[in-house]
Amino acid sequence: MLALVVTVGRADAELASDELWSLGVIAIEERYDTETGVVELWTSLGDDVETVAMSLSGLDHEWSWRFEAVDERVSETWREHAVPTWVTHRLMVYPAWQRRPDVGDVVAIAIEPGATFGMGDHPTTVLSMRALQAAVAPGVTVLDVGCGSGVLAIAACLFGASYSDAIDISPAAVPTTRDNAVCNGVADRVRVSTTPLREVDGRYDVVVANILAPALIELAADLKRVLAIGGQLIVSGILADRHAHVLRSLAPLNLVARDDLGGWTAITLGA
Template sequence: MKWSEVSVHTTQEAVEAVSNILHEAGASGVVIEDPEILLREWDVSYGEIYQLSPSDYPQEGVIVKAYLPMNAHIAETVEEIKQKVLLLETFDIPIGRAEISLAEVHEEEWATAWKKYYKPVQISERITITPTWEEYVPSNKNELVIELDPGMAFGTGTHPTTVLCIRALEKYLNPRDRVIDVGCGSGILSIAAAKLGASSVLAMDLDEIAVKSTFLNSELNLVEDKISIKQNNLLEGINQPVEMIVSNILAEIIVRFTDDAFALLPRDGLFITSGIISQKQEDVKDALRRSGFEIIEVQELDDWVSIVAKKM
């Protein structure tokens, strides 16, 4: 079988939105080639760092790749992708060059070549993320391993925003806390919360693919008994109280439901947010404060920000 490799040359700020467009077009996963990773000063305290080749990355901007079956409608699909990418500018998301290219890939090449990007990586004191095909043995009894199949969608869980959220969960989640994950994507934050001791997690996403991915990944990690999964738009229609809400989505979306998050949390309840580029953090802080939250921690990693807010 032949596959079409669709490559979108864009900006780091647009990666999440472009990835979602490709998922909606039928991709089961994406590969993100960001040259920033070559310049990153890695925190080696959490484990081994794998050598990367500059030839695998663009000289500037970011390339997001997806693989779609080659068929008679691929040209129309690519044009639809292009139009949706161009529309991102109306949401104040810079798209950069926004160049889209198409290449033919044979199934046997695609099925194995992309796996070179994914290795086990320890992203916090307790949590290591590993692809399903890698054999990984925990280094100690307190280490928690999350297995992901990047082919299911939404990448490997090592994006800076995901790392920031998981570190915040590890720091602030109390045993038996009830958690809501808004915009669950692959379900990695829900899985992390369940493994860290949450009594229950409600995982929600508007994207049907995300809902399916979260279900499959929760089963893979044997936490499906703790995680309820629902297709839903943000917190609309949700009235069950919880001790913690976590959301790793765009800043422009977070500011829309800070009031709803405040209403669901008890006094001292926490709202962990990320997916926020540095330039947008003040917008999110302002929205949180207007809703009644107190900002208790801000962390940054590679120009991305996470904010932990408490209901007072």
């Protein structure tokens, strides 16, 4: 198994971590070298050099990075410390390897992230799920762009969507989303693939994309194209101080709602 090691100056460590989180990493370990003043961010984006290079090229900054071989047993210790996440008082996401928490009549989504992003605990995912809960009415159709573990596509079905189509550039997202859909009883309503957004020809009542702002801007024309008339587009993965240029790229859609959490912003747009 390969760890991705991103090297930055101390002042950039937080920004680089934020950008890595929204690329889809599950955990980051910071190693600070007191002699050189350099911080190494140890994480993983899978073992495919080309895919990792492509993901990193979508970042706002060019950080220096390398791969290091790591012992898989050590890299799995985060699982022992994983805890359920309350998204709202009616919705929880919990690690699939734990027992369903005894929380009564709430929607509880079991997630195994595998090699993808989407344990449900990242602020951008929490914000996306809150916005989905508000936007999804019974019977609507949903497109989840950048589905990772499939947590948003699955949540949409549990909120009453007739089905969710889920796409991601990462091949790992396909089996992981499929397994998580089975585990949550919505396998017949979640369809997942690596189809690029530009090749999606359907129209959806709700489109959700929890992807970094630069990628959202690049995808803006297609995100608008796949939205059905009267539909709602939810975009997350935006650092709070950078939402204005994402909004501009999505014009003439108008702001319907905005929600902030931990320095991140999600916006819902409609005609």
